[in-house]
Amino acid sequence: MNIQSRIEEKLLSHFDPAYLEVVNESHQHNVPTGSETHFKVVLVSPSFSGERLINRHRAVNAVLRDELADHIHALALHTYTDSEWRGLYGGAPDSPDCLGGLKRKAS
Known part of the structure; x- marks a missing residue:
């Protein structure tokens, strides 16, 4: 299992x-192609309610302790x-409208 999948699972x-x-x-950093060393996580959870940013x-x-020690x-x-999250973004962004894909007529 790759690092990204382990992060997601945990x-x-x-x-x-x-x-x-x-x-x-x-890929935005000076690392070999295919590296898994730099990640961004956006996490919305009810468990953060009442918690300061530092505690979140x-x-x-703590959950990613092993990955931080050895890989990230x-x-x-x-x-x-x-x-x-709702106040900032109104929830998860909507997917764009479908342009028809295979049903679209050729020009």
Whole structure:
């Protein structure tokens, strides 16, 4: 299992998130192609309610302790409660309208 999948699995099982996005940003850094060393995590969870930002980050870091010790060089965390997320973004963004795909007529 790759590092990104392990991060997703651990965060899903521990935080029961309303929204989770794990982005491998390693390609933006001076690392070999295919590296998994730099990640951004957007995590929306009811478990963050009443918690200060530092405590949210500590909780995520604790869950990802092994990955941080052995694999991850940088981890950007964006942690929100459900109400914070809705206030900022109105929830998860909608998917774009379908342009027809295979049903679209050839020009």
